[in-house]
Structures are given as C-alpha cells and as structure tokens.
Amino acid sequence: MCISRFCAALGAVALILAAFPVSAFEVEERHFFPAIAGDEVLRIISTADEDAFEPIIRAYQAQNPAVAVDYTIASSTEVMRAIYDEGAAFDLVISSAMDLQTKLANDGFALAYTSAQTETLPDWAIWRDQVFSFTQEPAVLVVSEAFFAEIGVPKNRRDLINLLRRESAWFKGRVGTYDVRTSGLGYLFATQDSRNIESYWRLTELMGGLKSPLYCCSSDMIRDVASGKLAFAYNVLGSYAASRLPETKGFHIVELEDFTSVMLRTVLMPVSVENQSAAHRMIDFLVTMKDRPDLVAASGLPPVDEAALDANTAMRPIRLGPGLLVFLDRLKRDRFLENWENSIVQD
Amino acid sequence: MKGLIAKGSIRRRLVLQLGAVAAILSIAFFLVVQVVADRAAQDTQDNIIAAAATAIADALYADRDRVTLELPYSAFSMLGSISQDRVFYRVVERGQTLTGYDDLPISRKGISENTRRFASFTYRGEMVRAVTVVRSVSLRDERRAVTVTVAQTQRGRAVISSRITATATAIAAVFFMVATGLSFWAAQAALRPINRVARSVARRGPNDLRLVVGETPTELVPLVGALNSFIARLRVSLLRSEEFIADAAHRVRTPLATVRAQAELTHRRLNKPEHKKAIREMIRAIDESSRSAGQLLDHAMVTFRTDSLEKTPVDLVGLLAETCDRLAPTAELKDIEILRELPEDPFEIPGDPVLIQSALRNILDNAIKYSPDDSQITVRAFEDDGFWLQVRDQGRGFGDADLGKLSQRFSRGANVADIVGSGLGLTIADEVAGAHFGRLVISKNKKGAGACVSLVFAQP
Ligand SMILES: Nc1ncnc2c1ncn2[C@@H]1O[C@H](COP(=O)(O)OP(=O)(O)OP(=O)(O)O)[C@@H](O)[C@H]1O
Ligand SMILES: [Mg+2]
DSSP states (O other): OOHHHHHHHHHHHHHHHHHHHHSSSOOSEEEOOOOOSOEEEEEESSSSHHHHHHHHHHHHHHHTTEEEEEEEOOHHHHHHIIIIIOOOOOOOOESHHHHHHHHHHHHHOEEEOHHEEEETOOOGGGTTTEEEEEEEEEEEEEEEETTTSOOOOOOSHHHHHHHHHHHHHHHHOEEEEEEETOOOOHHHHHHHHHHHHHHHOOOOOOHHHHTOOOSOHHHHHHHHHHHSSEEEEEEEEEEHHHHHTTOOSEEEEEEOOOOEEEEEEEEEEEESSSOHHHHHHHHHHHTGGGOOOHHHHHHTTOBBHHHHHHHTTEEEEEESTTTTHHHHSHHHHHHHHHHHHHHOOOH | OOOOOOOOOOHHHHHHHHHHHHHHHHHHHHHHHHHHHHHHHHHHHHHHHHHHHHHHHHEEEEEEEEEEEEOOOOHHHHHHHOOOEEEEEEEEEEEEEEEETTEEEEEEETTOTTTTTEEEEEEEEEEEEEEEEEEEEETTTTTEEEEEEEEESSSSHHHHHHHHHHHHHHHHHHHHHHHHHHHHHHHHHHHHHHHHHHHHHHOTTTTOOOOOOOOOGGHHHHHHHHHHHHHHHHHHHHHHHHHHHHHHHHHHHHHHHHHHHHHHHHHHHHHHHHHHHHHHHHHHHHHHHHHHHHHHHHHHHHHHHHTTTEEEEEHHHHHHHHHHHHHHHHHOOOOOOOEEEEESSSSSEEEEEHHHHHHHHHHHHHHHTTSSSTTTEEEEEEESEEEEEEEEEEOOOOOTOOOGGTTTTTTOTTOOTTTOOOSOHHHHHHHHHHHOOOOOEEEESSSSEEEEEEEEOOOO
C-alpha cells in the first residue's frame, strides 16, 4: 500500500510534468495506479477527488489485475473542453456535471453500452445507454451547530426565508452559497432550483441583500460553517459534507423537506475510447456499487438506490435528458446569470 | 379410361390460387400497416417537435436593440419525456445564429409565418427529423423574421414503428393461415356439386340410360345438358337398332315358316335317302334361323322393356310355377319330369313380370333342351341372402365351357351337338337379372351330372 501510494505520487508528479504537451485543457491532478499484473491501461478523466475514487479504483483493479488506471482530475468545464473541443483520448469520462455529460452524449461524443449490470439501473439513472448514473448526491443545507444551538433549524425554504427576513442583522454576511458563475455544480443546482422552487429568486435576493459571500466549492463552505464564520451554507453537495462529518466538528447536515435536488454522478464512454473492454468493466463496476457497502463507505459516494429515494419524496433526482441542455443554451445562461447577479450582487 | 388424361386438379388449383390471394393480401396488409404505422409514428414526432419549436418561438422577444430568447425548459423536457432521443436546435435571425447549433441546416424556402416545414436529414451521424418555424419580432419599428429549427433523432419513432410492425407481422401471419385453411374448405365446398354429379353418373349400370336430373349448379348445367342430350341420342339410336332387328326378325320368321312347311312336304314326297337327308339339313337350318329370329325378337323386346322399366310387384314363386306349367308340354315330349320345390309364401319384388318370365323360360328351356329323355329337372325357389330361382337338370352339363362366356351374345357351348339354338337365351336371362339389380348364376349341378342355373334377386 505504502509502496503503491509512493508510486502513485511519483507517477503523478512525473506525469503532470510531462502532461499533455499539446492539450490546452487544464489538469488539476493526475494519478497513475499501476496494474497488479499486465499492461492494459484505462484512462479516466474525472471531476471526483482522488480521495473518493482511490478505493474504487483499487477494488476495480483487484478484479481486473491486468489494468493500470490513469486517473486525471479536472474541473467539469475542463473535462468538457477536453472531450468536446479537443477530442482528448480517454476511455471514460466521470463527472458530476450532469448537464455537460448529457450534452456530450446528445452531441455525439459518447458510445452506447448495455450489459446485465447497466440494465439494473432505474430508468431515470440512464440515458440513451450512454450516460450511466452511479451515485445520487443531494444538495443540502450545512448549518453551524454553534449558530443554531438556540434557535430551531429551518426545515424548508419558507422557514428559511422567514428566518432570514426576521433576523437579517444576524445573518448579514454569514450565509454562504456557490458562485454559480464559476461553479458548474452550483449552476446546476441553482438552475434546477429556479425551475422547481417558486421562492428561489426571493431566497437569492435575500442572500444578496445579506451580502452573502460566494464560494467556488463545497469544501470551503463546509470549512467556514464548521469554523462558525458562516451560519449556514445553501446547496452544498451532501455526499461531500457527509464525508467531512467524521473529521470536522461544528456543523451538521439538513435536507430541506420541501424539495431537495439530487445530483447524479455519471460516467460515459467517449468516442475516443481505446480500451473499450476495460471501460465496459469499469461501467459495470460503478453501476453495481450498491452491492459493495465497503466501497460506498470508503469513497463516501452514495450509490444509485431507488428505494432510498422512494422513502423520501422530497428527493428529486435531476432528470437526465435534453431538458438539461436548456440551461446550457448561451442566451439562457447569460440571462440566468444576469438575473442571478442582479439578485445576489447588490451594492 | 382410354383417351382421358387426368391433368391438374381443380381443387388444387383453387387452393393454390386462393392461397396466393391470401398471401398477397397478407403482404399488402403488412405493408399498409407498416406504412401507416410509420406515418403515425412520424406524425407523433412531428407534432412534438413542432410544439417544441413553437414554444421556443413564443419565447422570442425584443430586448433593447436586439432580438433575444429565453429557451423554455418545457420545450426540451417535453422532447425528452417520450423517448431518449438527441435534440438539436438553432435560432437564426438575419443569417446570424442567435443560439443553438451553428451547423444545423435550416431550409427557409417557402416558409412564411404560421407555417412550419418538416425535413429529414442526417446530422451529426444520425438521421434526424427537423421542423422549422418562422416568427416575426418587432424591434423598434422593424419586423424581424426569426427562424427556429428543432431537430430530433428518430430512435423513439423506430421503436414505435417496429413494435407496430411486429404486431402487424403476427396478424398477417395469422390471417394468412386462417385464409389458407378457409380456402381449403371453400375449394372442397365449391367442388361438392361436381363430385355429386360425377358420382351419380359413375354409379350407373351399363344399361342405365336415364337422363341426369336433380339440382345442378349453374356452371355445370351446360355440361350436364350436353351429357343428357348425348344420352337421349344414344338411347334413340339404340332403340332404333333394336327396333330394326325386331322388324327384321319378324319379317324373316313368317316366310321361314312357309319355307319349312314346304320343305316338310317335299321331304315326305322324296324317296331317295340322299335327297331326304339334304332336305332334313335344310329343315334344320331353317329351324336354326327361325329360332334365331325368335330369340332376336325376344332380346329386342327385353332391351326395349329394360330401357323403360315399369316396375310392378311381382311374385317370383308364382311366376316360376307358371313358367313350369307353360313348358310342361315340351318336357312331356321328352318324358322329362319337372320337380318343383317351391315355398308356400310368395317372393315379392318390384319388377317387370314379362321380362322375368322370359328369363325363366329361357333357363328352363335350356334345361329341357340339354337333358336326355326320361330325366328329371328340379326347379327350386329359396331364400339365401336374396331370392334364388334355380333350375337343375341331369343333362350333359357345361363340359369345360367357360361359364362366364355363356351369357354373352351368340355364344354357345361346344357340347350342343345337333341341338338347335341361337346363343341368346342366357344373354336375355342375364340382362333381365341386371335390370332388376339381380344376377345370373351358372354352375354345375352339384348333385350328379347336369347344369344348375339360377336367377338371384335382392330382397327389397
Ligand atoms: N341346362 C344346360 N345344360 C347344358 N348346357 C347348357 C344348359 N344351358 C345352357 N347351356 C349351354 O350354354 C349355351 C348358351 O345357352 P343359351 O341359352 O344362351 O343358348 P342356346 O341354348 O344355345 O340357344 P337359344 O338362344 O336358342 O337358347 C348353350 O349353347 C349350351 O352350350
Ligand atoms: Mg337356350
């Protein structure tokens, strides 16, 4: 383990130095997991942290000892640029940006695949046999324990709005949310909210009026909530927050009861795939993660589980399909961001 | 049957043709359903993409100095809800793409506002169905025409039409099988009257020259009519020839009687034995001729009466007794005793008494003729799977003659020696038996020498 970690680190360093001389997309990190025995390579480009994915890759390699995994981490927009604009050679694309994944498939950048394993996915978790969901991650409210020690935690958006109105002095500058201009995930959650919740714009305006700080990522928001700098953060990725709970004290997670968007992390096989068979096996492996509670625990990625959604009707998985293309539309996006800026950036 | 070559079968032809028709109809049905299904699926898709395009066009508006658009979510979620098809769109104003896929082909030819234009073409490696609508947007004082095109791949449509095609295939196959079965039945039913006519003609006896009557299908009326007129002509010509024979025989018989009387007188007057012998031979020849003429006359009578047989109840036993009575004098000339073994009760059948008596007379005549003097003839009537009228004698019997041939016209046994005869007696008996659905049985006398000849009639 120690040795392989060392190798991986070494490999990462070496590879980043030599990274993609001709490519323009920005790589955050690159990790190489050598094969146990054999010389196949599976090249994955992903938005997921190495922390979350390493156990999955190791488990996959235990079943496929001949496959080395070349794991490239990039932001969702960079992933899109790599595949869509630059045709970079990868065997799998794993991303939390459902809209971009859908666009890749819609515009003909993905290959179809069916197997007994993919058939087990519920209908809403698969699109065109090209985009496969393997996690379901709700957008949650992360609240500071210290802050809400005396007052009750709001259970829905109406309570939340009332609370912000009532105690505006208190909450000034202490409510965090994504900067949807820079965060793809933030944009996805915000657009879904705007579609599903009437009070979304009111809430946004309130947060603007409170001069709420904007964040690039869930980790920063959680850090600030835990430290007490923020009273709460809105639309934080639940799975990420949950994975921080054991180490980070001072916050807890609230799933709003009126409506909770559920993001589906998806995998697709781009047309540039070279090692199809290894890619197929990885897809099969990912979509059956539900059967590996050990991996679920180790990765902190909740698997697709229809029963869990049925139990909580407020949980609405974001629907795969052409609907997701709407908010990627140039004019729509401009218009949305304009509205959003007008609401949140108030001088 | 000589000259008739059985070639092809109407039934097989009917079945094959009806089967072919069924096959053609099945295929036609299948094709029609497929076309209709495809159209229906196409229409469904057209309606949905048109609704999406209209929804997008409705969302166009003028914003300050430009035309802009807020893409309605429903337009696309609607497309995504019925199938997992890829969706492309493009909004163009004055040759400039406002939004969407820059390379999506737009054909604006012939579209005006409020109309829409559908097209199918290949885009990004897949067949798509596209619709284009035009909408005017007022920008300051100017009207700007904006073109909205929405295209969708056709996977959902293919699924629908393949499902309908599968159903159509199944229905067509079932239809074909049912139709083929029915065509078998129909061919059978259509040919039933033909078979009936054919059977009724084939069942007839050799002398049955009645016209074919009864229900006849229109199509067969000409054939049956021709057959009937043929039968009528045949009957006429047969009767004519029999009449001719009877006439001829009659005309010959009378002068022969005169000649015989004269010959007899001459015989008495002559003294020289060789002259006497010559005359005797002459007399014998005259006898033969006259017998022949008589039998021919009888035979003609039998043919005539059997042709238009009038049946009355006939008591066979009584008839046999009467025949014995009539021939008793002839028997007595030879001192032959006729023993009658007749039952008390009558045997009644429908028939022609004149004919039956003629047959019996010929049989009994043979028995007397071919028996020696002082012998006995046994005449019996009994029942044994039919009514038997049997004449048994102690005469010379048939020798090695072929029994089957004795009832043929003019056929005489080899053992007849100097006994006068024409060879028509058993022919007459046989024909009479046939006309009454009976038969003539010729056998040897099982009790000693002699012949045993029987007429057998079916019990009514
Ligand atoms: N009772 C009989 N005994 C012996 N032979 C017989 C007897 N009856 C018929 N036959 C044979 O059958 C032949 C055919 O008989 P059939 O009565 O037809 O002819 P026929 O007696 O010769 O002539 P005819 O027409 O004058 O009666 C006879 O010639 C004779 O040879
Ligand atoms: Mg005779």
